[in-house]
Amino acid sequence: MKLLLTDSGIKNASIQAALVDLLGKPIAESSALCIPTAGYGGPYADPGGPWRFVSGQSPNPMTGLGWKSVGVLELTALPSLDEALWVSWVREADVLLANGGDALYLCHWMRESGLAELLPSLPDTVYVGLSAGSMVMTPRVGEEFVGWKPPTGGDSALGAVGFSIFPHLDHPSCPENTMADAERWAARIGGPAYAIDEQTAIKVADGTVDVISEGHWRLFQ
Numbered sequence: 040m041k042l043l044l045t046d047s048g049i050k051n052a053s054i055q056a057a058l059v060d061l062l063g064k065p066i067a068e069s070s071a072l073c074i075p076t077a078g079y080g081g082p083y084a085d086p087g088g089p090w091r092f093v094s095g096q097s098p099n100p101m102t103g104l105g106w107k108s109v110g111v112l113e114l115t116a117l118p119s120l121d122e123a124l125w126v127s128w129v130r131e132a133d134v135l136l137a138n139g140g141d142a143l144y145l146c147h148w149m150r151e152s153g154l155a156e157l158l159p160s161l162p163d164t165v166y167v168g169l170s171a172g173s174m175v176m177t178p179r180v181g182e183e184f185v186g187w188k189p190p191t192g193g194d195s196a197l198g199a200v201g202f203s204i205f206p207h208l209d210h211p212s213c214p215e216n217t218m219a220d221a222e223r224w225a226a227r228i229g230g231p232a233y234a235i236d237e238q239t240a241i242k243v244a245d246g247t248v249d250v251i252s253e254g255h256w257r258l259f260q
Contacts (some may be wrong), residue, residue, distance in 0.1 A: 040158050041165045041244045042199070043251075044173035046206045047237035048099030054240045055104075057251045060093075061165045062133060069133040071106045076114040077137065077171045080144020080187040092138045099169055101136045103138060114145075126157060134165040137172030144187040145175045146196045156199055156237035170206050173241070177203045181224050183215075200243055203232040208255065210237060218257065223257035232259045 041061045049055050055066075062069050075089035090096070093111055095103025102109050110128065112135070117125050129135070137145065147156040156164070166176070174180050176199040185194050205221045206211040221234035233241060238254025250256055 040161050040199075041101040041163075041178060043165065043167045043222055043240055043242055044172075044176060044200075044204060045167065045240040046173070046208075046225065046235045048097070048101045048169050049104060049167075050100065051238055051253045053251050053253050054238075057240065057242045057249075058134075058165070058167065061242065064133075066104050066106055068107055069109045070110075070131065071102065071134045071136055072103050072110045072112040072128060073136040073138070074112050074114060074145075074172070075112065075138045075144065076148050077140030077145035077175070079115075080141030081171075082141075082142060082186045089138065099139070101138075101169055106134075106230070112154075114148040114152040114154060116119065117154070122153065126153075129154070129157060129164075134163065134167060135144070136174070137166065137168045139170030139172055140182045141187045142171035142174035142184060142196055143189050143194065145171055145191050147187075149175065149197065158199070158248060174204050176200050178230060179203055179228055181228050183224055184221075200248075202248070203228045203230060204241070205232060207235040208234045208236040208239075208257075220260070221257065228259075233257070234259070 075092050078089035080211045176194050177196050178198040180194050225232045234256040235256045239252040240255045242249045
């Protein structure tokens with residue numbers, strides 16, 4: 040699987056160019072499935088957030104980019120469906136678009152639904168994460184980003200990549216996400232980690248990690 044782990048969606052031309060490069064064809068020729076699930080999990084979640092994401096009304100561009108087609112893959116529904124059916128939907132999609140919200144809630148349902156187990160068998164599929172949708176692919180989110188508490192406890196996520204992500208760096212609506220806060224978070228995370236702002240994304244393909252940015256970011260080793 041090819042990954043584009045964004046802070047706030049496809050916010051600039053550089054991130055969009057990286058997306059097109061991963062797809063290997065124009066957005067207008069690509070089919071997408073959007074995953075709103077994380078938007079329900081946070082302590083301050085409301086149903087308007089997932090609707091804005093699905094409908095393309097969010098300020099974080101994801102579903103409204105002009106895709107050939109867009110479908111909704113709600114992970115909490117998948118255990119009640121025939122597995123062969125929803126797996127066929129995923130395999131036919133060019134890209135999966137994962138909403139922000141709560142990373143550990145999303146992680147739980149990616150595992151419970153069976154999607155997490157399926158992802159490694161999709162080498163040509165592009166996964167685009169938004170905030171929590173990006174953090175879910177990391178080894179840990181850090182105690183600062185634990186909202187919904189998984190039954191097993193802890194802050195472990197899927198570990199599909201070898202680094203963690205501190206999102207929304209220096210964003211006006213997140214006064215607790217300063218570079219100094221990121222430094223303290225990184226000191227406890229126990230591995231490589233990136234602090235990224237809304238103009239930044241991390242592209243992962245064929246084992247290579249590239250930072251795509253028109254803003255500011257920092258790597259903590």
